[in-house]
Structures are given as C-alpha cells and as structure tokens.
Amino acid sequence: MSNVIEELRWRGMLHDLTPGIEDHLTNGPRSAYLGFDPTADSLHIGHLVGVMTLLHFQRSGHKPYALVGGATGMIGDPSFKSTERNLLNKETLQHNVECIKRQLTKFLDFSSDKKNRAELVNNYDWMAGYSFLDFIRDIGKHITVNYMMAKDSVKKRLEDGSGLSFTEFSYQLIQGYDFYYLWKHHQVTIQLGGSDQWGNIVTGTELIRRIEGGNAYALTVPLVTKSDGTKFGKTETGNIWLDAKKTSPYAFYQFWINVSDDDAARYIKIFTTLTKDEIESLIAEHQKAPHHRALQKALGREVTVLVHGLQEYQTALKATEILFGKSSAEELASLDEKTFLQIFEGVPMAEVSKLSLHEPSDPVVFLTDVTGAFPSRGEARRMLQQGAVQINKIRWNEHQPVTKNQILNGRYMLIQKGKKNYFLIKLV
C-alpha cells in the first residue's frame, strides 16, 4: 500500500485535510467516498478531478466509493452559488444518475474480485424512504442551526441578502447523513471532495462524532484554476463533457492541446497517472523546446485515452495532424471516405444538392445561401476579404468561384473559417 497523501501532495491535489488522516490511511486499507451531483447527463472535465482522486485512492490500495447524488441532486447544493437553483424533475434526475453511473465505471475498477474494488452507491437508496419526521428527529437533533449557519457557504448567502430556502439550507445535513450512513454501513471513514465541499464534509464528520463518537476524516482537493483567471473547463462553446456525444473526442483532445504552458504543467499532474519522473522529464523537455508542446501533447494523449480510449485518441490525433499539419491540402485529398468521415465527426455539416455546382458559384453566395456555412453574406464576404476562409485547406478569396473541382471523395468539401472552425459540405 502506497502513501496516497504523498501522491496527492506532489500532484498539487491537496487543499485541506482533517488532522490524523495520514496516520489513519497508513495504518491499513480504508474506504473513502466522493459524491457526484447529477446535474447533467454527463460528467465534465471538472468532475474528472474527483474521479482521479478516487483513482489514486484505489491505486494506493484503498477502497473507493463513488456516490451519485440521486437524493442530494433533488435539493441542490447552495455552496458558493449565489442564487437558488432550479430543481430538476425526477425523470431527468433518474436519467442523469444512470448516465453518470455508466461513465464512472470506465475510470475505476468496479468489477474485479479485489477487496478494494470500487463501489457505486446512490444516496437516493437510503434517503428516499427516510421520512421527514424521522430524519429531523434522528439526525437534525444532533446539529444546531448555529453550527449550520456558521458555514461559509451559508453565511455568504445570508450576508449578501440573497438568502436561501430551507431546502437548500438542509443540504449539508443530507450530505452529512450520507457520510454517516456510509460510515455506519460500509465502514467509509473518509470523504473526499472539492475545496468547496469542506463545510459539507465536516458536517458529516461532526454527525458521526456526535451520534456515535466515531472518527471520520475529510480531504479536499483544490479547485482547478486557469492561469489567466477564466473558468476552467469551459470554452466559448460551453463545458467540456466526457460524453463523446456532447464533446467529440477531437474537440476534447483539442481542449488539452490548447492549454497554456503554466496550466499544462499543473494539469498533467492532476489529470494523468503519469509518474513523477515521467512528468518531470516532460516538463524539462517542454522547457527546452516549448514550441514542441511536449506537455500539452502528453496531457492530451493521456486524458483522451483515459476518457475515450486509444482508438478515439488516434483518430483525434490524426485529425489534428491533418487540420493543423503542413502538407494538408494533398493529404486531405488523399483520404478515403471512411477516414475522412471519422476525422470530421462532430464537425457541423450541411447537405447540398449537386446541382448547385453545375455552374461555377460565387463563393459568397455559395457559403451563405447555398450551404449555410456563414450566417450572412456580409460576414462571408468580410471573412473572404480578410483571407480567413479556406476551402479544402486552400486559402480562398471572394473572386474565386467554387466549382466541381473542389469536391473531395466525390461528394465532400471542407470549409475552414479561421484556424479552428470547420464546416463540412456533403453533396447529395
């Protein structure tokens, strides 16, 4: 059994710990849990930090519990959110829980017969049948309102005047009870979470102490930040999801490739299981030749393989090479249809009748009216004038008509706006 605390520490994944946890962990295999809120039907890369934390526990010989918040998701965690959340309906929630469960099984070992195989639990299972009256008698009795109000997450809402409903206020008690329940029935002694969860977790350890005089521990992981101060895990287009349907493996890989140098050095420790030596040599390599972006490439490879598998990674890599590589125009033309489609999976596509190309077309009209690649002619013209448009990797201008010669593979055409935006046209 290896020292998981040490592991997390060098990876920059330790924010806060309750005293005694290190001894507790070194004196034998323990069970630790981390909760996921089913707010959407997929996890996003922000959740990956939690997943990795659990993974490190498992690799160190401890038993991880991944909790899906079927019950807590019905309430909404007020922690560090400025306004009351809208409640999701039960069907959505149920659907989300199922989706998240399926995703989690990819990352941790849930199936082996090892003693420390991961377990998946849903707090709905023990909360659903718990009557309100019983709950406030059995559990609520042990925690004072003063204690609950003193939490930063609650205090903030009271101070700034936005307030919070009783529903949200009671969230920490439900989460605290989860911990108690897992402690009591599954010998889970540690709760893991993001740094925003500290207050909620400690309510749990407090409950365990007051009800049973038992010991339980908290460990939190710092919130992942970006060096430029913007929010991690978001792009202009939205969250980076783990579900390939919501964020294509290509887009996913691209996200990591585009991470800044400073961030890459931090992220590679958090999001990959590469060893300390491997990471240090990558960092050294990157410093010697930053333009090769060894860190970003390794990061992209590791995380994409972890989330989507080797094959998807290779396709994403190939797509990247073709879209950003050197001899692209010829390479693009040489692709067979199958590879071509694989590479451009997830790229917006329009189907256009072949008839529209019987005559050479004015590029402005073709790119807007005919294909919808641009929302307005003005924009298409502007882009063409600025030299921002490429057709099949060849820079295009507004006087260059589009003809049949631009058709690839008998029916495709690749429109590129700027460096990173693609649009596919399929002739039918």
Next chain:
RNA sequence: GGGGAGAUUCCAGAGUGGCCAAAUGGGGCAGACUGUAAAUCUGUUGCGAAAGCUUCGGAGGUUCGAAUCCUCCUCUCCCCA
C-alpha cells in the same frame, strides 16, 4: 405604502429631436507574428452589392423627422416606512 433612479446594439456605458446603425471600453471573430500558446500590432463586429431595410424594455401618440418629446404598460435598482 411613500419617494427617487433607470431599461441603448454580446457586455459595460455615451447619446437627450435631424450630422445615430448609434461614441468609447471590454469581449468576440479574423489577419500578421508565433508554438493551434501568451504578449503585441492591424482589421472587423445588425441585414443588404447598393438603394435601402430592421434595431435603442413593450404598446400607442406628437412631429416633415424620435434612441431622444408625450401617454400607458412591464421589469430592475436605491432610499424612507
């Protein structure tokens, strides 16, 4: 309940009867430079080839002409009770 301020193009924020598709800043997009980075510089940012058209919380009205004036409505914020 009383009093006051306000709602402008993605955001912030000017404009207070024609010169306003609307200053300026931010953001976005693009180009150059690079490493698909950062920083920087440049261009661009309602639709339309143009004439022109649609836009300044909503609905009406005054006027040759309204983001700007009037009426009503909706919403937001502040102060007092």
